[in-house]
Amino acid sequence: MGTSEQPVPFLKGHGTENDFVIIPDLDDRLSLSPAAVARLCDRWSGIGGDGVLRVVRQSGGGAEWFMDYRNADGSIAEMCGNGVRVFARYLQRAGLAKGDDLPVATRAGVRRVRFEDDGDITVGMGPAGLPAGPGPSVTVTVGERSWPARHVDMGNPHAVAFVDRLSDAGPLLTAPGVRPSETYPRGTNVEFVVDRGPRHLALRVHERGSGETRSCGTGACAVMVAAARRDGLDPAADGRAAAYTVDVPGGRLHVAEAPDGTVTLTGPAVIVAEGTIDPHWLNLAGHPMDFSHVSQNISHSNG
Numbered sequence: 305m306g307t308s309e310q311p312v313p314f315l316k317g318h319g320t321e322n323d324f325v326i327i328p329d330l331d332d333r334l335s336l337s338p339a340a341v342a343r344l345c346d347r348w349s350g351i352g353g354d355g356v357l358r359v360v361r362q363s364g365g366g367a368e369w370f371m372d373y374r375n376a377d378g379s380i381a382e383m384c385g386n387g388v389r390v391f392a393r394y395l396q397r398a399g400l401a402k403g404d405d406l407p408v409a410t411r412a413g414v415r416r417v418r419f420e421d422d423g424d425i426t427v428g429m430g431p432a433g434l435p436a437g438p439g440p441s442v443t444v445t446v447g448e449r450s451w452p453a454r455h456v457d458m459g460n461p462h463a464v465a466f467v468d469r470l471s472d473a474g475p476l477l478t479a480p481g482v483r484p485s486e487t488y489p490r491g492t493n494v495e496f497v498v499d500r501g502p503r504h505l506a507l508r509v510h511e512r513g514s515g516e517t518r519s520c521g522t523g524a525c526a527v528m529v530a531a532a533r534r535d536g537l538d539p540a541a542d543g544r545a546a547a548y549t550v551d552v553p554g555g556r557l558h559v560a561e562a563p564d565g566t567v568t569l570t571g572p573a574v575i576v577a578e579g580t581i582d583p584h585w586l587n588l589a590g591h592p593m594d595f596s597h598v599s600q601n602i603s604h605s606n607g
């Protein structure tokens with residue numbers, strides 16, 4: 305079967321300037337190749353974005369909607385904290401979200417999304433996974449410099465390094481090194497963090513598959529949990545929630561950890577444009593829109 309000759313609808317959105325191309329593919333008809341994703345995300349010759357959010361309806365699996373998230377280089381990631389808010393905003397705007405509480409399936413499991421009265425969106429991000437103890441478990445390097453860092457799993461991997469100044473990380477044009485490399489067999493996101501005040505942090509992030517971005521929601525969660533442990537806070541042990549404000553280059557996020565271990569992420573999500581993609585342009589990326597793939601089953605490694 306051939307590729308699509310029809311214009312392909314898309315939207316563009318962002319959460320604290322972590323920006324995404326949204327492809328509504330409600331009936332799961334598109335097979336997006338990595339080359340097609342990279343072409344869409346190209347900021348000079350494409351639409352431009354840190355990643356792609358393909359919106360797919362599914363049957364079963366604890367949620368009506370599956371977020372098929374891809375990084376700008378076409379690689380697949382398990383989870384995206386800013387992306388899931390933008391995904392939910394699309395569903396709300398399209399009249400596809402029922403009520404104020406929306407489950408969304410991701411490769412990291414189902415995440416519950418809540419629409420707040422002030423327009424922000426809160427996501428239940430699940431528990432953070434991190435090695436026991438207060439100390440660092442990995443080392444992050446940039447050029448000649450290195451920092452002890454914490455490995456934190458938010459469904460996707462993170463290495464969190466506390467630094468004196470955010471500029472210490474340099475221009476971040478290439479991925480920082482991380483040791484031991486076996487900790488991250490599929491690569492990792494790396495956060496550089498400073499304190500701005502009590503329970504107030506700021507970060508820069510180099511994202512796996514996307515480079516330095518203006519924000520990372522899972523990264524903000526990883527940073528919050530690493531900071532809480534550093535500060536002697538462990539809600540599961542203390543029985544008291546902990547909450548931090550996390551500034552990112554593109555805005556501000558709020559992250560809390562409850563005594564049951566659940567981490568919540570709150571922040572904005574904005575749709576800025578919508579249009580159609582010329583299928584001939586996209587097809588130059590090598591049969592990216594293969595409509596022969598028609599399936600009710602969501603392949604979580606579709607691509």
Ligand SMILES: N[C@@H](CCC[C@H](N)C(=O)O)C(=O)O
Nearest residue numbers: 381384385386460520521522
């Ligand atoms: N920007 C996202 C994270 C996207 C995935 C990440 N690059 C990875 O490969 O794990 C966020 O807001 O969480």
